[in-house]
Amino acid sequence: MTVPVMSFYIIHFRPSNVRKSIVAAVLFLSLSISLFGCATTTSTDRNSDGSQITVEGRAVVMGNVPFARLILETKDRNSYILEMDGAMRDSLMTPAQIKVTGKLKVGEWNGRPFAQITVSELTHVQ
DSSP: OOHHHHHHHHHHHSGGGHHHHHHHHHHHHHHHHHHHHHHTOOHHHHHTTOEEEEEEEEEEEESOTTSOEEEEEOTTSOEEEEEOOHHHHHTOOSSEEEEEEEEEEEEEETTEEEEEEEEEEEEEOO
16 A cells, blocks of 8 residues: 555544544535535525515616616615616616616625616606
């Protein structure tokens, strides 16, 4: 046997170290199962239960190009990313007071979770 193989054998499989080897194997297996469970969770699981909401507030553009997003800020200091089709976006001049109806889901902006509304209806408020 080579020196590395022999040292591995002496450290892990010598009769006095069998208990340590079993404990190490159980610890390794439980850690592997835990990490595998965390790694297979996808963000689409969180986004699948979008519910319809209606929110009123001020629409502003935040962020720097190319990461700028259209944000709706409410009086209660809640913020939502607005996702809408091009025609609807072109009819909007920011800042503007608007009322939107759409599906709420968890999105991501600048690497952080952020509430996102996929807009189905938009009305201007005066």
